Amino acid sequence: MTAEAERPAARQAAGGARARPPLLRLRGISKRFGEVVANEAVDLELAAGEILALLGENGAGKTTLTSILFGHYAADAGEVLVADQEGRLVALPPGRPEAALEAGIGMVHQHFTLAHNLTGFENIVLGTEAWWRPRPAPPGARRRIEELARRMGLEVELDRPVGQLGVGARQRIEILKALYREARVLVLDEPTAVLTPQEAEGLFATVRALAADGRGVIFISHKLAEVEAVAERVVVLRQGRKVADRPLAGTSRSELARLMVGREVREPIRRPRPPGEVVLALDGVGAGSGRDRIEDVTLELRAGEILGIAGVSGNGQAALAALVAGLLRPERGRVELLGSTAALSSPAAAVRAGVGRIPEDRERDGVVGELDLAENLALERLAAPETSRLGFLRRKAMRARARRAIEAFGIRAPGPDVPVRLLSGGNMQKVVLARALDGAPRLLLADQPTRGLDVAATAFVHERLLEARERGAAVLLISEDLDELLGLSDRIAVVHRGRLAGPFPSERLDVPTIGLLMAGHEGGLPAAEVAA
């Protein structure tokens, strides 16, 4: 894989790191929020031309640390030193973002901060000129940006409104924005979360070009594969403390995972199992509208099988998920659950027919944040005797059930009465999971079930999905994480522009092949396998 191919180059660069002058030094950074220790005596150094991975689970203190670096928070103790033009390390005044900007620290956030109605060019130069100047940028700006884009591999349409651009292009504009302000230290916060494998490759190339240009890059992530692909050195944070700071060469993935989580994390293993009867069948189905449309989709999903759906987001996955969730009716073709077309005619019908559903966006579709845990767990089965009697809620029974779910799913929550919006993303997802798995569903729809989750929570979700499969449930797994798909699925189909390629047995696929199919190149597979 590409990651392996880049290794020698990365190692070389790491060897040279000793000689390079330091660009940034954090010394003894500590920060508390009430009782919570977000950072405790963290030291960190970054040299010019170095790529440093900052690794840690959700809540490990990565975001707090970079917020302190960028001046959004003032540290309780410790200091941030940045090299000035002569290379001397000078302390930054704490809690002053403009001072950090001035010193050459650039940040690319996970959620982009672009104005959608402005063009790429306008976004890049926005705010760099004093307000009373008639022009948004000096005459040379355009040439400088184009030059930067060319050298760093950040080609992007500068004159289209940002709202019309794809996610990858928006990210390139964010990076250009930082570079235009002469950022020498660039912090990328989970930059690949929204990218396809190919786009991620492009980003890695850019990151390497930035380092070769003498800038320092801090690459925040919790994905081990991409950390290995791009970084030379890794700093691991756990519960606010630095637990490792070492070159990546010679550090194994499992070791990194252990450092991050603090204990051994074992990814569950899928055991071979003969599939059972057909549970879900789609025959020549066309449904949905706009970009989220599927066309002429035919597939069968059997009991005891996990069928993975790969694809760049927005190629019809939403329509497929909506069909199975009961939210959408097919315009053409048939969708059958255990031979019945009525079973998926509405969300309520789907639940009654034994479909467990994990929606793509848990905060939008999965939970009602203001309602408490017990109410959210009961939401799909309000009329059931364990939830209500004669229209009145059985609060005691609901609470007892919530307590059981808290126990069984390891949900970290103060109790069944806590509003779900106060839970972390991982725990919220466990609530959704607990509800979807309630009543042993025949079919489980898992749409991006581990998006935004950390290593331990991801492994937990995977374990539950495999358990459902073991029990004989049919699982439809829609994911953008190819490692997840390859690890869990018995078969994988790839969706591109609403059409399905496959399914193929997952043993015969690898990440590059799926990547090609995701981009619409069906020729990437040997003919024999396409037929399989």
Next chain:
Amino acid sequence: MIRLEPRAATPAWLAVAAPTGAVAAALLVASAVLWAIGIAPLTVLRLMVEGALGSTFAMAETATRATPLLLTGLAAAIAFRARFWNIGGEGQLYLGAMAAVALGSGAIEGPPLLLVPLVLAAGAIAGALGALLPALGKVRAGADEVVTTLLLNFVIALFVQMMLEGPLKDPMGLGWPQSPPLLDEAMLPRLVERQRLHAGLLLGLLLALLLQLVLARTVWGLAVRAVGHNPRAAAYAGLPVARTTLAVAMLSGALAGLAGAGEVAGLKGYLTADLSPGYGYAGIVVAMLAGLSPLAVVPAAFLVAAVFVGADTMGRGLGISSYFADLVVALALLFVLAGGLLMRYRLRFARGPA
């Protein structure tokens, strides 16, 4: 530097202090206006308190005013809980009053035990139908209910005037645009001898208790809360979002219609175009002061009623227009909206560089 941090939960003291503080702040600002024209704020305050609470008569009068506010407050609270922004309480109130008059002024006859419930039910149904129309518009066509319910208020106001000049005009009314009076058997009983306070208040209190119970303890109440907070997730979970919205809208309209029927059957005895001095709109303030909780609507309604009654008395004593009450109530709404920020967020005064 000041930072806003989201609160885990609103502490109980704040849920009480915020609306009370809002009314106090509104009084303070309003009396600054009076002070500017040379009237001592303390005199104003004393006269208002005396006017609202100073005697049995004053207190009965405040409770009488609180009755329609209680019902329109509940109407707004239940609708807003489901994120159905019913601004049409005023119109629905008049529809209810009109239905009460149409039925109770001689169209049917019978003993009070039959006539009173019928008149009230007619008012509730008329109000419910008045809210159903914009709710259908929202559910079917995505029409913004803020606009439709608000504009329907004016349509209904003109319709009432037309009816009072035409079919509903009292032939014995000496040419005044007013309806014929309700039959005595259709009138709500008085609660206190020689006062205007009527049984509508008990009805309002009972409904507040009932609504609180329904919202917190029933399947339907849970559906209402789910639809209000996150309609997408509610739909995903299989709840009937459109049906719930329609039902909530009708319940809200029914409560406002009941307020109108109560004013006619409990107080005035006949319908005129100035039956309500904006109870429908003030109900929104009441609901917001109560944080949309049905039980809290009760004290909020009494608070707003006290401001109205107190300002009336004070205005007569000092020769100030009773619009002063509207000023205080409007300011209270603004302050309570600002206070809502404090209920949801905590202010943090960040220290400078350590």
